[in-house]
Amino acid sequence: MGIGMTFAAYVAASVLFILSLGGLSNQESAKRAIWYGIVGMAIAVVATWFADGVGNRVLILLCIAAGAYAGHYIAGRVQMTEMPQLVAALHSFVGLAAVFIGLNADLMLSAVTAMKEAGIAMGDAELTGYGKALWHKDAVEISILKVEVFLGIFIGAITFTGSVIAFGKLSGKVDGNSKQLPGGHMLNAAGLAVCLLLGLMYLGGSGLWTMVLVVLVAGFIGWHLIMGIGGADMPVVVSMLNSYSGWAAAAIGFTLGNDLLIVTGALVGSSGAILSYIMCKAMNRKFVSVILGGFGGSNGPQMEVEGEQVAIEADGVAAALNDADSVVIIPGYGMAVAQAQQAVSELTRKLRANGKTVRFAIHPVAGRLPGHMNVLLAEAKVPYDIVLEMDEINDDFPETDVAIVIGSNDIVNPAAQDDPNSPIAGMPVLECWKSKQVFVSKRGQGTGYSGIENPLFFKENTRMFYGDAKASLDKLIPMID
C-alpha cells in the first residue's frame, strides 16, 4: 500500500478516535461512539500492516492474535468493582510498550548510522520503512530524535512502574497507606536529576546503556512516587497515569514521526489531565499536593465534635423509609468494598415501586476511579437518569426526607464547610445533613481513609446503621413494604 493511502487511513482513524471520545457526552451516543473507536483502531492497524517497509507480517499476526485473546479473556472476566485495578494495569502496558519502542528506535538508529559510516549505499541496505526515515535524518534531526527517545522512555518507565504499584494498591496486593523511603521526595528529585544527566550524556553520544539506566531510575521514581500516595487519592493517581500513558504515546509518535500516534497520544494525555484536574477540584486540593502526598496545610486545631453517634437498627430505618416520600442515596467506596450495589439496586427498585422518589448523589471523587460509582450502579441495573452529580442534587437536600449514606465519609463531611481548620476545608461536599433524616451505613465507629473526624455522624438528625453494608441492606429490604 502506498504512503498516501496509509496517511489517508491515519486521518480517518484520528477523526474516528475524536468522535469516539466526543460521543461520551451522554450514555446513549456513547454506545455508538465506541464503535467509531473500534473501527478507527482496525483501520489504523490494518493500514499499517499493509504499509510499505513493514516486515515479519506473520509474526505480527501471531502477536496480535495472542494479545487479543488475552485482552478478551481479561475484559470478559473482570468484575466492575475491579475496574480501577484493570485500568491501572492497562496503563502499565502502554508504558512498557513505550519503553521498548523507544529502546528499539535507538538500536535501529545506531544500526543505520553504522551502515552509513561503512559506506553502504541506501539501496543496498535492506531497510524497513522506519529505517529509511532514519537514513534521511541530518544531525539536528538526530539530536531531536534522541530527545524524543529519552522523553518516551522516561515517561514510559514512570508510567509502567507507577501503574504497577497503583494496580497493587487498588487490588489490595500492596498496602494502601502512603509509604516512602527515607529521603522522601528528595530521592525522587535526585532520580530526576540523574535521569537528566544520563539524557545529556546520551545526547553527547554515550550509547544505549544510558537509556537502560534511565529506564531503571525512572522506574524507581514511578514506584516511589505512587507508593507515597494514600488510597483516598487514587482517583487522581489513576487519571494522572492515564495522562502519562498518553504523553508517552505522543513522545513515541514524535520519535517515529508518526502523526497518528501523536494525535492519539495528545487526546489521551489531555483527557487524563482534565480528569486529574476535575478530581483535584472536587477535593479542593492542588495537584502538586496530591502528587507529593499528605494533606494540605492545616493551620490550627480542628473543631471539637460534640454529641454522640446514635445507633439504629434495620427496623427503624425501614420505618423511616416507609414514611418518606423522597430518598437520596449517597454511595461511596464502602459500597464497592462490601459489594452492596445489587442490594442497593434492589432497595431502590422496591422504594420506587412504592411510588417514592429515589435518587443517587454521586460526588466526583466517590470511589477509586473517576465515575466508578456510576459504573457500579449501572451494573446493578440502577437507571442512570436517577443518578445525579453533586451540583445537580445539592440544592435538593432540604426537601429530602431521608438521605442514606452508604460507605462514604469525607464527601459528606460538614467540617469541609464549617471548620476552616479542617484538612478538607473548602472541599465541595454533599450537604446531606440538610435533609430531614440521615442514615449512615458504616462498618463501625472511627474515621475513614483520611482519618478525619466527621461531625455528620454526631448530628441530631443522623442515625448510625452499623454493620457491613450488604448485610445491613439485606436485613433492611424485606422490611420495606
Place this chain on the structure above:
Amino acid sequence: MKIGTPKETFAGESRVAMTPDSARLLQKLGHECVLETGAGKAAGFSDVAYKDVGVEIVKTGAALFKASDVVAKVRPPTDTEVKRLRKGQTLISFFYPGANEELMGKVADKGATVIAMDMVPRISRAQKMDALSSMANIAGYRAVIEAGNNFGRFFTGQVTAAGKVPPAKVLVVGAGVAGLAAIGTATSLGAITYAFDVRPEVAEQVESMGAEFVYLEFDASELPDGADTGGYAAPSTPEFQAKQLAKFRELAPDIDIVITTALIPNRAAPILWTKDMVEAMKPGSVIVDLAAERGGNCELTVMDEKIVTDNGVTIVGYTDFPSRMATQSSTLYSNNIRHMMDDLTPENDGVINHDMEDDVIRGATIAHAKEVTFPPPPPKIQAIAAKPQAKVKEKTPEEILAEETAAFKAATVSQVKILVVGAVVMFAIGAYAPASFMQHFVVFVLSCFIGFQVIWNVSHALHTPLMAVTNAISGIIIIGALLQVGSGNWLVIILSAISIFIASINIVGGFMVTRRMLAMFQKS
C-alpha cells in the same frame, strides 16, 4: 439487675413507668423486669401483655420494692415508699428536688441512689431521656384538645350552605416544648394561631410550625440570652413586662383561645393574663393554663379545676394533662427511662455502672451513697440554642453586575496571558527546530487543543468508560512496534513483538470492557 415498677399511688395518676415494649428493650440490655399487678391497667396495658414479654408480676408494692434493684416510677415517692427503699437500691422517678428537700434528705438517709427524671440536663446527648420535654409535648397537645372540648365553635373557618363560620384565633404564650406542640396542634386543626415568647430567637421555630410570632417593639440587645440559661427563658425586666402586657391587652378581645405555658424553673409562674384581659374576652372563649401547678399564668386560674367566669370565659387549670393521655405518656416516659438505663448499663450486660463523672447521670442523680447530691455542678458541656447569626448582607444588583464584569475581565486577562506565553514558546521552538519537527509539533498542539475541547463535554457519569476507552486507543502505540518489527536486529524484533502483544491486550481489553460498561447504562 431487676427493674421493678410499682402501681402509682398518687390520686388520679394513670401513667406507668414501664410498658411491655420498654420491658422488652430493657431485657435486651440484660436486665430483668418486675411489675406490681395492675400497674399498667390505667394506661391501657394489661398484666397479660407484660407477662407475654417475660415480665414477672408481683402482688403488692412492698413485694415489688423487695424484689427489685431498681425501682422506676412516675411520681415522687410517698413516705411509705421511701420507707421501703433500702441501701444500694436505685429509684428513678420525677422528684422536683427543689421543692422536696425534706423528702430528698430521707431517701439519702436510706442510702438509696435517686435519679430524678426532671433533673436530666438539657444537652443534645440527653434529649432521649428528657422526660420533661416528652411530657410537655403531650401537655401542649392535650391543652388544645381540652380547649376545643370547652370551645363552642370549629377551629377551622368554613363556608357552608348554612352560613359562614369564622376560624378560631388561638394565642399560645411561651413557645417552649409544650407551646410548640400546642401551636402545631392548633394550626393543624385549622385555627389561626399566634404565639409569643420572650426569646425572640424562637420566632423562627414558631413560624416553622405555621403560627404567627407576636413581636414587641423592643431592642433585642437588652434581652437576656436564652442560650445562657440552658435553653429556658430568663426572667424579664419590668419595662419589658409592661410592653408585653400592653400587647396582650390589645390582643385579648380578638382571641378565642389562650394557652399559656410560661414557666421559669424554680420560680412561681409569672402573671401574664390579668383579670382585665379575661374580662375583655368574648363569652365562650377558653383559657388553658399549663402553668397552673405553679400558680398559673392567668390571674384567675384555680389549680386542678375548670371554672367559668361571670362573662362566660372558661379557664382550665388542670395539672394532669399527661396523665389524661396515659397510654401515650407512659409510652414516652418509659422510653425515657429505658434510655436512662441504656446509659447506666454501658456494656449491655445487665450490670449498672453509676458513673458520677458522666454529665447526664451526675446531673440527674440527687442522692447517692448516703449523700444528697443536689444541686449538681454545672455540666462540662454547655448547652444548645445557637447564637443568633449575623445576617449576611444581600448584594445589590449593581454590586453583582460589577462583580461579574470584574470576573469576566480577570478571565480575559488570564486567557490573553496564556495565549501570549503560548505564542512566545511556539516561536522559540520554531526558531531552532527543523521543519520536519515543526510539522509534527503543529499536529500535536492542535490535537491537545481538540482533546481539551472534547473531554470537557464528557459526562461525569461516564468517566470510567472514558478512562477505559482512552486506555484502548492509547494501544495505538502498537503502530510504532509494527513499524519496527521488520528490522534485522533480533533484539529489536523481540522487543517489538512483546510490544505488539501487550498493546493488543490493551486494545481488545479496553474496547471490550468499555462496551460491557456502556451496555449496562440503562434509562428507567
